[in-house]
Amino acid sequence: MNKQKLTILQVIKRGGIAKKTGNAWEIHAAQCVLEQSFEGETQILVGTINLPDQLKAIQPGDYLADFAFFQSMEGKLEPRITSLVPFGVSGPKPKAGAGLGAPV
Known part of the structure; x- marks a missing residue:
């Protein structure tokens, strides 16, 4: 897998009925x-990439993306996103008032 910084600007949905x-x-x-x-x-590269079903509702923003290669229906090797993690997020943030000396 390969990690890259990815800024998602917009997610576009396309669909239809397969002729075959x-x-x-x-x-x-x-x-x-x-x-x-x-x-x-x-x-800096600008373009589109298809999202896996589990990420189709992702919101625009900066992410650290994991990529892996898969074989397309035409036999070509293509990168696909395997996971997205918000960029610059180091972990869960404490709730307000939950620091030292906070009432229990």
Whole structure:
């Protein structure tokens, strides 16, 4: 797996009915900006990537994305997002008033 910073700008839903099978289909694609380092230089890439079903309701924002390669129906190797974690979030934040000396 490969982790990259990904900014999701918008999620677009496309769908229809398959001509061959008559089954309904739906794809959610994220319009995004990918920031990556290559040979010591930062590269900015802008484009779309399809989201897995479990991430189709993701909100726009900055994420640390895990990618893995899969084989497409045409036999091509394509990257797919396997997980998204909000970028810059180090863990759960304490509730207000829950610090030292807070009433119990």
